[in-house]
Amino acid sequence: xxxxxxxxxxxxxxxxxxxxxxxxxxxxxxxxxxxxxxxxxxxxxxxxxxxxxxxxxxxxxxxxxxxxxxxxxxxxxxxxxxxxxxxxxxxxxxxxxxxxxxxxxxxxxxxxxxxxxxxxxxxxxxxxxxxxxxxxxxxxxxxxxxxxxxxxxxxxxxxxxxxxxxxxxxxxxxxxxxxxxxxxxxxxxxxxxxxxxxxxxxxxxxxxxxxxxxxxxxxxxxxxxxxxxxxxxxxxxxxxxxxx
Amino acid sequence: xxxxxxxxxxxxxxxxxxxxxxxxxxxxxxxxxxxxxxxxxxxxxxxxxxxxxxxxxxxxxxxxxxxxxxxxxxxxxxxxxxxxxxxxxxxxxxxxxxxxxxxxxxxxxxxxxxxxxxxxxxxxxxxxxxxxxxxxxxxxxxxxxxxxxxxxxxxxxxxxxxxxxxxxxxxxxxxxxxxxxxxxxxxxxxxxxxxxxxxxxxxxxxxxxxxxxxxxxxxxxxxxxxxxxxxxxxxxxxxxxxxx
Numbered sequence: 001x002x003x004x005x006x007x008x009x010x011x012x013x014x015x016x017x018x019x020x021x022x023x024x025x026x027x028x029x030x031x032x033x034x035x036x037x038x039x040x041x042x043x044x045x046x047x048x049x050x051x052x053x054x055x056x057x058x059x060x061x062x063x064x065x066x067x068x069x070x071x072x073x074x075x076x077x078x079x080x081x082x083x084x085x086x087x088x089x090x091x092x093x094x095x096x097x098x099x100x101x102x103x104x105x106x107x108x109x110x111x112x113x114x115x116x117x118x119x120x121x122x123x124x125x126x127x128x129x130x131x132x133x134x135x136x137x138x139x140x141x142x143x144x145x146x147x148x149x150x151x152x153x154x155x156x157x158x159x160x161x162x163x164x165x166x167x168x169x170x171x172x173x174x175x176x177x178x179x180x181x182x183x184x185x186x187x188x189x190x191x192x193x194x195x196x197x198x199x200x201x202x203x204x205x206x207x208x209x210x211x212x213x214x215x216x217x218x219x220x221x222x223x224x225x226x227x228x229x230x231x232x233x234x235x236x237x238x239x240x241x242x243x244x
Numbered sequence: 245x246x247x248x249x250x251x252x253x254x255x256x257x258x259x260x261x262x263x264x265x266x267x268x269x270x271x272x273x274x275x276x277x278x279x280x281x282x283x284x285x286x287x288x289x290x291x292x293x294x295x296x297x298x299x300x301x302x303x304x305x306x307x308x309x310x311x312x313x314x315x316x317x318x319x320x321x322x323x324x325x326x327x328x329x330x331x332x333x334x335x336x337x338x339x340x341x342x343x344x345x346x347x348x349x350x351x352x353x354x355x356x357x358x359x360x361x362x363x364x365x366x367x368x369x370x371x372x373x374x375x376x377x378x379x380x381x382x383x384x385x386x387x388x389x390x391x392x393x394x395x396x397x398x399x400x401x402x403x404x405x406x407x408x409x410x411x412x413x414x415x416x417x418x419x420x421x422x423x424x425x426x427x428x429x430x431x432x433x434x435x436x437x438x439x440x441x442x443x444x445x446x447x448x449x450x451x452x453x454x455x456x457x458x459x460x461x462x463x464x465x466x467x468x469x470x471x472x473x474x475x476x477x478x479x480x481x482x483x484x485x486x487x488x
Contacts, residue, residue, distance in 0.1 A: 026369075
């Protein structure tokens with residue numbers, strides 16, 4: 001059975017309320033940002049219920065005629081929610097936002113607002129660990145030690161962007177020089193265009209080379225020695241690539 | 245005791261006290277110091293909700309200027325008791341009487357549709373709604389409920405909506421007291437049948453009344469008597485057990 005992990009008090013109360021009403025014929029809606037686990041929560045609470053997307057009004061209506069327990073995901077996508085009748089049904093809906101508050105208020109007995117991932121710091125830690133483990137297994141990096149604190153976690157799109165930032169970090173960690181050459185090859189192959197390609201593309205190599213050197217050596221003089229090029233040439237290149 | 249003169253000028257003594265005692269309207273006789281000399285059965289029940297000082301003050305305020313009796317039309321509400329008029333009288337310096345007249349109950353013309361009603365443990369619905377309330381608010385909430393209340397017929401979705409709205413009006417209240425009990429000895433007539441009443445009261449130091457009209461109409465639709473005051477919402481729910 002799928003489990004749902006959270007340390008958020010608010011979500012614990014939502015789960016409690018759902019557990020209490022599990023056998024009752026009431027309609028509930030979970031409202032919150034995209035990718036915060038609304039569908040996972042609904043699925044965890046009602047593993048046997050039929051799930052249908054609000055993007056298909058016709059299917060929702062036909063299911064309402066014969067089934068008494070339905071999960072309607074993306075409720076905001078329904079074209080005509082007013083037409084639905086939830087009498088004596090167990091309806092669990094999820095919505096990223098509310099388009100018509102009065103309709104939601106009329107249709108649903110229980111209206112829950114689920115907090116975004118940013119409001120649940122402990123959940124971020126848990127999910128990060130989970131995604132790292134998942135990525136390690138998928139990318140065959142099980143033996144590699146990953147320091148989560150070093151990952152720049154992206155929460156702009158909640159779970160989705162969090163997962164993406166972890167996968168990207170892990171892929172980058174495991175990349176070989178051959179991979180880089182291969183990637184550059186693909187890039188140049190598709191981006192050759194017109195004239196002056198040398199000047200256009202050389203920055204892909206030179207910019208990170210100089211930036212990393214500046215960070216490592218701290219001065220242009222030391223870097224010019226390390227690179228084995230003239231100080232003036234280096235200064236010209238810094239100016240050319242707009243490195244500040 | 246009363247002295248009655250008959251046509252034959254004979255004087256007989258009659259005791260009217262029991263007629264007053266069992267009158268449905270509360271009757272209280274105060275001394276000139278505000279002490280209670282006599283109160284009938286209905287007044288005894290009323291004192292469960294109103295204070296002696298309060299009622300004495302009302303009697304003094306609405307007393308006639310001279311000896312005699314004066315009827316005043318006004319609306320007085322104590323919990324579920326609503327009075328539409330009072331009469332205050334005195335015939336000597338020692339005794340002051342106060343009689344309160346019950347507002348005639350409005351009889352619901354519609355018979356509740358039991359098709360949508362399912363045997364329900366009201367405590368579950370109440371607790372689920374409290375959990376929902378707690379996802380949004382951190383107010384202190386005390387619940388004193390009769391856990392042994394047997395299941396009865398409720399339109400679960402409709403009643404949950406009513407509860408959500410009612411609790412929501414206490415969203416900014418400091419401390420909320422909820423009591424749920426079966427009223428002893430009180431009945432309402434539904435479809436010419438005596439039906440017991442479940443009493444749900446939500447009280448606090450104050451509340452929002454913006455949704456009162458909606459709360460009242462939701463209650464009326466469900467054949468629930470709803471009393472809204474500045475501090476409380478009281479619901480008297482018909483305790484419908486079967487279709488007989």
